[in-house]
Amino acid sequence: MKRGLLLALWAGASPLPAVAQDTQWTMPAKDYAATRYSGLRQITAANADRLRPVWTFSTGVLGGHEGQPLVVGHTMYVVTPYPNVLYAFDLTRDGYPLKWKYRPDVDPNAVGIACCDAINRGAFFAEGKVIYNLLDGRTVAVDAVTGKELWQTKIADLAKGETTPVAAFVVKDRVIVGASGGEFGIHGWAKGLDLATGRIVWTAYNIGPDSQVLARPGTFRPFYDKGPDLALTTWPADVWQRGGGPVWGWMSYDPALDLVYYGVGNPGPYNPDQRAGDNKWTASVLARRPADGSLVWAYQFTPHDSWDYDANAEMILVDLMVKGQPRKALVHFDKNGFAYTLDRATGEVLSAEPFVEVNWARRVDLTTGRPVLDSSKLTGASRGNVKHICPTLEGGKTPAAPAAYSPRTGLFYVSTNNMCMDYQAAQATYIAGTPFIGATTPYHAGSVGGGNLGAFIAWDAVRGRRVWEIKERYPVWSGVLATGGDVVFYGTLDGWFKAVDAKTGRLLWRFKVGSGVVGNPISFTGADGKQYVAVYAGIGGDWFLLAGDVRSDDPADVRPPADFSPDIARHTSQGGIVWLFGL
Amino acid sequence: MAVRSVRRLVTALALVAACRGGGPAPAAPAVRYGQHVFAGGAAPPGATFENPYRGDRASAAQGEAIFGAMNCDGCHGGGATGWVGPSLADGRWRFGGSDGAIFQSIYYGRPHGMPAYGGLLSSDVVWKLVTYLESLQPPPDLPTEAWDTSAR
Numbered sequence: 001m002k003r004g005l006l007l008a009l010w011a012g013a014s015p016l017p018a019v020a021q022d023t024q025w026t027m028p029a030k031d032y033a034a035t036r037y038s039g040l041r042q043i044t045a046a047n048a049d050r051l052r053p054v055w056t057f058s059t060g061v062l063g064g065h066e067g068q069p070l071v072v073g074h075t076m077y078v079v080t081p082y083p084n085v086l087y088a089f090d091l092t093r094d095g096y097p098l099k100w101k102y103r104p105d106v107d108p109n110a111v112g113i114a115c116c117d118a119i120n121r122g123a124f125f126a127e128g129k130v131i132y133n134l135l136d137g138r139t140v141a142v143d144a145v146t147g148k149e150l151w152q153t154k155i156a157d158l159a160k161g162e163t164t165p166v167a168a169f170v171v172k173d174r175v176i177v178g179a180s181g182g183e184f185g186i187h188g189w190a191k192g193l194d195l196a197t198g199r200i201v202w203t204a205y206n207i208g209p210d211s212q213v214l215a216r217p218g219t220f221r222p223f224y225d226k227g228p229d230l231a232l233t234t235w236p237a238d239v240w241q242r243g244g245g246p247v248w249g250w251m252s253y254d255p256a257l258d259l260v261y262y263g264v265g266n267p268g269p270y271n272p273d274q275r276a277g278d279n280k281w282t283a284s285v286l287a288r289r290p291a292d293g294s295l296v297w298a299y300q301f302t303p304h305d306s307w308d309y310d311a312n313a314e315m316i317l318v319d320l321m322v323k324g325q326p327r328k329a330l331v332h333f334d335k336n337g338f339a340y341t342l343d344r345a346t347g348e349v350l351s352a353e354p355f356v357e358v359n360w361a362r363r364v365d366l367t368t369g370r371p372v373l374d375s376s377k378l379t380g381a382s383r384g385n386v387k388h389i390c391p392t393l394e395g396g397k398t399p400a401a402p403a404a405y406s407p408r409t410g411l412f413y414v415s416t417n418n419m420c421m422d423y424q425a426a427q428a429t430y431i432a433g434t435p436f437i438g439a440t441t442p443y444h445a446g447s448v449g450g451g452n453l454g455a456f457i458a459w460d461a462v463r464g465r466r467v468w469e470i471k472e473r474y475p476v477w478s479g480v481l482a483t484g485g486d487v488v489f490y491g492t493l494d495g496w497f498k499a500v501d502a503k504t505g506r507l508l509w510r511f512k513v514g515s516g517v518v519g520n521p522i523s524f525t526g527a528d529g530k531q532y533v534a535v536y537a538g539i540g541g542d543w544f545l546l547a548g549d550v551r552s553d554d555p556a557d558v559r560p561p562a563d564f565s566p567d568i569a570r571h572t573s574q575g576g577i578v579w580l581f582g583l
Numbered sequence: 584m585a586v587r588s589v590r591r592l593v594t595a596l597a598l599v600a601a602c603r604g605g606g607p608a609p610a611a612p613a614v615r616y617g618q619h620v621f622a623g624g625a626a627p628p629g630a631t632f633e634n635p636y637r638g639d640r641a642s643a644a645q646g647e648a649i650f651g652a653m654n655c656d657g658c659h660g661g662g663a664t665g666w667v668g669p670s671l672a673d674g675r676w677r678f679g680g681s682d683g684a685i686f687q688s689i690y691y692g693r694p695h696g697m698p699a700y701g702g703l704l705s706s707d708v709v710w711k712l713v714t715y716l717e718s719l720q721p722p723p724d725l726p727t728e729a730w731d732t733s734a735r
Contacts, residue, residue: 112658112668112696183657428654433698435657548665549728556677557669558725570730 022484023525024071026125028167029402030522033317034252036404038523041484042531043583048487048499048508051581054532055096057089059576062553064518064540066400067122067167068479069578070130071524071534072144075099077125078578081540082111082118082135086142092527096580100147107136107158113433114163115183117544121248121400122520126170127195133164139177139193151198155179159433161186169251170195171260171290178247182265182310185436188245188282190262192293202293206245206264206281207231213281214288215295222298223347224369225280230298234278242430243275244268245282249312249399254328257345259287259296261317261330263399265310269428270393271438272306273380279304283311285332287347297347301334303370306379307360307423308393308439309336314402315344316412320462322350331461333403333414335395336371338364341461353464355457356396356416357446360389381438385424392421392443394475400541402520403459404480404488409502411467412459413488415476418446419453419564443546443564453565456480456490456498458505468505474568477543479520481533489533491517493543494571497535497579513537513579516550516572530582538576543568550574619679632683636714646715649708653700663719668697674721685713 021031022039030036043051059065063081070077074091086102111118114135123132129141129150137156142149155177156162161184169176175193179186188206193199205212209232210220227233235243246265253260267275267282283302288295302309313333320329322341330344337358341350352364361371379386394417397403403414421441428438445451454475458467478491486502493516499509516539523533539550548559549569561569621627636642650656650663658668669677678688689709692699700709 108694109696112698114696115667117667426651429652431654431703434654436654437657440661545666548670554669554677556673556675557665558673558675559665559670560722560725561728567730569728 024073025068025522025524026070026072027170028068028122028124028520029250029252029314032253032255034250034314034402035316035318035407035482036402036480036520037406037482039484040523040525040531043483043487043499043533044485045487045501045508047583050583051499051509051511051533052583053511053579054582055580057087057578059085059087059538059578061085061538061576062540062574063118063538063576064544065536065538065576066119066165066518066520066541068520068522068536069534070123070125071522072125074527075144076534077123077130077144079120079123079132080576081120082106084120084132084134086123086130086132086147088144088147102142102147102149104134104140104149106134109158110136110163113158113161113184114165115180115435116542117540119165119541121165121167121250124168124170129195131168131170131175133166133168133177135163135165137162137164137179139164139168139175139198141198153193153198153200155191155193155200160184161433161436166248167250169253169260171253174201174290176251176260176290178262180246180248182244182246182268183435183437184433185242185268185430186244186246187241188247188264190247190288190293192290204288204293204295206247206284206286207235207240207243213295214293219294219296221296221346224299231280234280236276239275242268242436243279243282246310247312249310250314250402252315252317253290254317254344257328258289259344260290261285261287261315261344263311263313263315263332265312266308267305269436269438270308271381271425271428272304273382273425274428274438277304283309285311285315285330285342285347287344299342299347299349299369301338301340302336307336307389308441309334309395310399311335313395313397313399316403316405317344318405322462329461331405331412333397333412335391335393335397335399336360337391337396339459339461339464351461351464355414355459355466356418357390357420357448358396379423379425379439381425381427383425385422387422388420388447389423390420390446391417392419393441394419394443394542398475398477398542400518401477402479404482406482406486406488406502408484408486409458410460410462411502412461413480413482413490413502414457414459415478415480415490416455416457417453417475418449418455419443419475420446445564456500458502470500470505470507474565477541478517478535481521481523483523489521489535491519491521491535491537493517493539493568495537497521497537497581511581514577515539515575516543516568518543526582532580532582534578534580536576536578539572539574632686634682634686634710634713634717636710637682637717639714640718642711642714643718646711646713649712650715653704655712663716671716672719672721673725682713685716686710689713
């Protein structure tokens with residue numbers, strides 16, 4: 001595709017027609033609705049067993065390879081984990097040689113301030129720029145043709161415990177970014193930057209007085225909550241200023257409503273005794289105007305979160321029939337184990353059903369929007385060691401592994417974890433730039449299933465039930481790709497990349513990709529007109545912490561296996577590889 | 584305050600060394616890394632730190648409490664067995680495992696995000712942490728991990 005045509009396509013505010021978009025993959029979740037669905041249909045259930053690797057590239061980086069490549073025209077862009085090198089591959093030439101690589105100078109201190117491995121969740125292409133975050137708290141815009149840096153902006157402060165693995169998200173002339181640090185006592189926020197210059201136009205905190213949260217009179221209308229300063233009055237005095245609420249997941253956008261949606265992470269510390277109240281807007285979804293950051297509505301999935309149930313998972317925007325009525329819906333698979341369907345115009349909860357084993361709450365009350373708690377699963381330093389809470393703080397599904405939606409089957413495809421935890425909270429001391437946690441939380445296999453720690457499922461959001469399930473020995477930590485050929489792709493921690501039938505879940509093909517998969521597959525059309533699928537291998541992220549024995553790079557750091565998953569290192573070790581598959 | 588006390592200690596040690604040699608006190612680095620390779624085989628002149636509490640159980644127990652209170656476990660894991668930060672219980676050290684090298688890692692910090700605690704903790708408290716870490720015994724079978732090959 002010619003660059004001029006691309007720019008012309010991107011000049012409009014509304015999303016492109018699906019057909020024009022399917023040849024490429026220009027933003028993390030494929031489209032603004034975050035469906036991760038490609039309409040390409042050359043690869044089908046009938047021929048997927050002929051898939052073969054056509055190209056690989058070692059990134060030379062051992063950190064967890066979350067996120068996904070971008071394909072714009074016939075160039076593929078890959079951002080590595082720290083040190084956040086950006087590669088541009090020429091897909092029109094034999095062997096896909098590099099056009100250029102951009103090597104920023106990233107502060108190595110970020111590696112130790114990042115809670116959970118030095119990962120990066122990918123770039124966003126807009127207006128001829130490749131835009132992404134460096135781990136050390138900067139957003140950069142790089143010329144997509146030349147690889148030259150166009151601007152960089154410092155958005156976050158390592159000294160406060162803020163790091164920035166989140167993928168940037170571009171709407172019109174605004175670049176929206178956030179920061180991690182829910183384990184470091186940050187005061188969480190999102191910022192809107194000017195696409196042309198990188199200048200910070202607005203800063204919206206997730207916690208604090210209305211003036212900081214950008215909850216403006218007449219604009220902010222939450223469906224369930226009333227009153228001023230909700231994100232201040234639901235906290236003890238001053239505690240909110242180090243209350244966490246990070247932004248590290250995926251964003252989506254509805255052009256008709258002009259709303260950007262993102263999830264907010266956990267409150268800090270993990271010991272809930274230190275922060276009485278609902279702790280709004282942690283563990284919540286926020287809907288903001290991209291231009292000025294104004295908060296339009298907010299909904300809290302887990303009030304007074306006592307289990308580290310971040311709500312950073314993707315908000316998938318689809319139109320569904322709910323109780324016989326067509327609704328503009330937002331579907332979200334929360335760490336807390338419930339699959340939510342919300343009205344994306346108002347934040348009303350239309351349904352909330354457990355998609356994994358859940359015992360911290362019995363159900364969600366659709367009148368109040370609040371979970372009905374099991375008081376025996378409440379945690380806190382005063383409650384000692386609370387046993388067998390499901391799901392774990394890794395989530396019923398990790399927000400790091402985004403789901404996909406196929407409009408052809410009407411199903412959501414979700415990587416899930418089948419684990420429960422014990423939770424021993426303790427008093428945490430805030431020391432800037434050091435962890436602020438206060439809980440020990442060992443995991444064990446869920447009480448349903450046969451000891452499998454994970455499963456890949458197809459979910460019917462209208463009926464609130466699983467349609468099929470593939471049990472996996474390990475938690476499933478990869479994102480998902482759904483395609484027009486009714487083939488769904490995902491990867492496993494023990495290093496298999498799999499193609500399954502979207503309708504039945506039947507395994508069609510698998511390939512061992514050299515390291516566990518925690519990245520998100522994509523699909524695009526090559527210069528030869530054929531459909532390809534790309535994915536990163538490279539175990540890491542939370543598995544850098546949980547399976548320390550998959551590491552071999554540091555002779556001064558040798559760890560025993562995790563007791564809940566003693567043999568994962570038998571199947572994988574670290575190492576970043578970009579894989580390309582085709583027929 | 585803490586910085587001043589360690590400077591005093593360094594100065595005192597340097598003076599002792601100088602007096603033994605009988606000459607004027609040379610400008611010396613605070614800590615010599617025993618594990619480093621010395622160019623020409625010649626060790627740079629300088630004082631050697633020795634842990635005043637080495638082997639003292641009460642100090643190790645105090646150090647363990649400080650390890651939690653200062654959020655060290657948030658990065659290095661409970662029992663210092665490794666989390667986002669490296670294991671400090673495997674008997675292996677990126678920046679040297681001598682008394683002085685461990686002291687320096689805590690007091691002055693290290694690249695890749697190890698914060699400098701010397702502005703917050705007195706050298707005495709840092710030595711308690713060193714004593715705790717030195718008390719940790721690596722599991723004997725760490726270098727080899729083996730699996731039952733008859734299992735699935």
